[in-house]
Amino acid sequence: MMTLVRTLLAWIADHWDAIIDRYNALPVVSKVAISTTIALFFFALPILRPPIITTNQIDFGGVMFLVAITALIAVGLNIVIGYAGLLDLGYVGFYAVGAYTTGVLTSHHGSWPFWLVLPVAIAITMISGVLLGTPTLRVRGDYLAIVTLGFGEIIRISAKNIEWLGASAGIKDIPPPNSFGPAATPPFDPGGFFTIPHLEWDGFVPGISETRETAVLIFGVRDAIPYYWLALLALILVLIGDRLIKSSRIGRAWEATREDEDAAELMGVPTFKYKLMAFSLGAAIGGLAGAFKASSQGGFISPESFPLLLSILFVAAVIVGGSGNRWGVIVGASLVAYLPERFRGFEDYRYLVFGLALMLLAIWRPEGLLPPRRARRAKAVEAEIEALQGSDVEAVKDRG
Amino acid sequence: MAEQKAILEVDDVTIRFGGLTALDQVSFDIREGEILGLIGPNGAGKTTCFNVMTGVYQATSGQVRFDGRPLANLKRHKITKLGIARTFQNIRLFKSMTVLENVMVGADAHSKVSFFEALFRLPRHRHTEAESLARAEYLLELVGITARHDELAANLSYGDQRRLEIARAMATGPKLLCLDEPAAGFNPAEKQRLMELIRRVRDEGYTVLLIEHDMRLVMGVTDRIVVLEFGKKIAEGAPAEIRDNPAVIAAYLGVDEEDAS
Numbered sequence: 001m002m003t004l005v006r007t008l009l010a011w012i013a014d015h016w017d018a019i020i021d022r023y024n025a026l027p028v029v030s031k032v033a034i035s036t037t038i039a040l041f042f043f044a045l046p047i048l049r050p051p052i053i054t055t056n057q058i059d060f061g062g063v064m065f066l067v068a069i070t071a072l073i074a075v076g077l078n079i080v081i082g083y084a085g086l087l088d089l090g091y092v093g094f095y096a097v098g099a100y101t102t103g104v105l106t107s108h109h110g111s112w113p114f115w116l117v118l119p120v121a122i123a124i125t126m127i128s129g130v131l132l133g134t135p136t137l138r139v140r141g142d143y144l145a146i147v148t149l150g151f152g153e154i155i156r157i158s159a160k161n162i163e164w165l166g167a168s169a170g171i172k173d174i175p176p177p178n179s180f181g182p183a184a185t186p187p188f189d190p191g192g193f194f195t196i197p198h199l200e201w202d203g204f205v206p207g208i209s210e211t212r213e214t215a216v217l218i219f220g221v222r223d224a225i226p227y228y229w230l231a232l233l234a235l236i237l238v239l240i241g242d243r244l245i246k247s248s249r250i251g252r253a254w255e256a257t258r259e260d261e262d263a264a265e266l267m268g269v270p271t272f273k274y275k276l277m278a279f280s281l282g283a284a285i286g287g288l289a290g291a292f293k294a295s296s297q298g299g300f301i302s303p304e305s306f307p308l309l310l311s312i313l314f315v316a317a318v319i320v321g322g323s324g325n326r327w328g329v330i331v332g333a334s335l336v337a338y339l340p341e342r343f344r345g346f347e348d349y350r351y352l353v354f355g356l357a358l359m360l361l362a363i364w365r366p367e368g369l370l371p372p373r374r375a376r377r378a379k380a381v382e383a384e385i386e387a388l389q390g391s392d393v394e395a396v397k398d399r400g
Numbered sequence: 401m402a403e404q405k406a407i408l409e410v411d412d413v414t415i416r417f418g419g420l421t422a423l424d425q426v427s428f429d430i431r432e433g434e435i436l437g438l439i440g441p442n443g444a445g446k447t448t449c450f451n452v453m454t455g456v457y458q459a460t461s462g463q464v465r466f467d468g469r470p471l472a473n474l475k476r477h478k479i480t481k482l483g484i485a486r487t488f489q490n491i492r493l494f495k496s497m498t499v500l501e502n503v504m505v506g507a508d509a510h511s512k513v514s515f516f517e518a519l520f521r522l523p524r525h526r527h528t529e530a531e532s533l534a535r536a537e538y539l540l541e542l543v544g545i546t547a548r549h550d551e552l553a554a555n556l557s558y559g560d561q562r563r564l565e566i567a568r569a570m571a572t573g574p575k576l577l578c579l580d581e582p583a584a585g586f587n588p589a590e591k592q593r594l595m596e597l598i599r600r601v602r603d604e605g606y607t608v609l610l611i612e613h614d615m616r617l618v619m620g621v622t623d624r625i626v627v628l629e630f631g632k633k634i635a636e637g638a639p640a641e642i643r644d645n646p647a648v649i650a651a652y653l654g655v656d657e658e659d660a661s
Contacts, residue, residue, distance in 0.1 A: 248518035249508040256505045259494035268480035268509025268572050374496035381555045
């Protein structure tokens, strides 16, 4: 079983480049068609409720929402760690800044609508990224990790001690995003423009559920799916931006800085500026995820929602998935967010299993499940050289 | 040769690291369009001299002027934008980027494309990108590694890595190209090809500063030579003059100063 999984993973990683290349070679129409189909599939996932992957102990829509914001976070952190090579261990701090900004402005000290708060939360998180980055990005490597680690904790402890931010009690009753369409009139009319019934599976036979349905587009307390759609839409937009920026001079400058900061500087790259840009962009995406988290079902955040452990999990998502590859880190984030929820049946052992799974991955695939092309190519050449050296040794032996 | 304008003036530069004087009141000019050789035994201060010019070190006293403008306190990437580019003695490529990307990073040095222009693919982004690409491809052709443009820099052979370093430095559009021991580790045939390349680079209109160990290469390719020993300039002149200069011979062959003079 293990070997099978391992071989499968290796096969996917080995053929990933070919798949991407083939996709890129397609005409624009086909590309749009394929991307749209894939996107639609993911939008529909919590409605399709496919067997095996659907979580039964806990609301599947809620799990998918969690997966989507974790993926958003991983894509943001990937810019910082994967592209610019800055090890940020305090990323949860930005997540918290985004969430608290939303909480404060929509419920605690104001009653702004969510859609107005969203850009403000992103902007404030971005500014906090610039403020933290300006002094700290002058230090390199391990030191940066320590400083950012401290930042994450400072944010949490400040939130815990500042009365204005709700102290330990946190902020509750954060309103959800404003709905679209007619409002719900309980107990029978779910509101919205129309409703989509969910699928129900009897073994592997699909049927239409009579009890579960999603109203489009009502952000309520009963159904997490609209929240998931919102987060997924944000993820798609961020991914498009990520791709455009990565394949421009900015992406090149990040990579050059990661590879050799001094050489990059001497080739005319203002490395500090680009590091700060990566850091604050990453922060802004973390803040975006935080805003979704704050206004999700339940609408409650407290300092304990942003523990240090979460920072480590985010970094784990990026590393396990393949730091530097945007699809890889999404896979990593999905695993990190999904596995503990899927295996709720194992009670507290699920974290043990999860930890073991991470360890095994680290041993089998230290470069990540889906590493960036550069890592794979470097590895391929290494293997080639090793093979050549091996054959040399053999040849010498034969002669001897 | 007619007296040409000095593009870079090293004026009485001294550098001390604690008690060690790495450069001691060194002065020389680099003239526009020439190939100047900077030679000297190991530890003579050649690379230190290089590092002052490219802003890696600050001079303890004295001044380096480029196009009449003092370089002190300028950020390193600003110096590159002014028009000084360099290669590294111990190759420092962006290893896990492709050959083409390495050169593109250099070509980006003068790009003014902003974040939003790149994000929304505005016309300036598209023009600049196309120009950089054309420039990078031209330079790869010039140094002769076009065939490998899609390879990771780390996977190139040693000689090709040195060529790529030259292409990357040239991509920044320098007026002065500084090559730090570009022939280190080359066999005679490769050195021959490198000499041809350096001449071609000069013919393209670049001024070249060449730090080199190999006397034959330096004598064969340079217009003038400056000789350093123990951080001091001991000679300056045309290759033929340097070859017969007793102080230089002494420095290289290790004869005592008294015997040589």
